[in-house]
């Protein structure tokens with residue numbers, strides 16, 4: 001059962017990671033409500049549930065219909081499975097450290113790439 005909790009925590013951390021990468025790349029603060037990148041509408045609570053809200057909305061904003069992108073659920077699922085696998089295979093402290101290392105490097109790379117794209121756009 002704790003593996004399920006690890007998976008759910010991984011989904012949530014993946015969702016936060018997606019938001020953090022987007023906000024840091026755009027020079028926005030990490031705090032504040034999440035909103036659609038296209039129309040700016042603040043997302044409702046049920047639209048923030050990792051993977052499930054993406055499926056329910058069929059990958060589109062509920063207001064303007066713009067595509068959300070597969071990266072969002074892909075990162076959430078990868079994060080969930082990574083944390084669950086690490087937790088099942090190693091003691092908690094080692095799993096947490098390995099998970100942090102595995103998540104921080106791609107997130108930092110994502111911020112750098114998005115900033116470079118914005119600079120050249």
Ligand SMILES: [Zn+2]
Nearest residue numbers: 036039061064
């Ligand atoms: Zn929208």
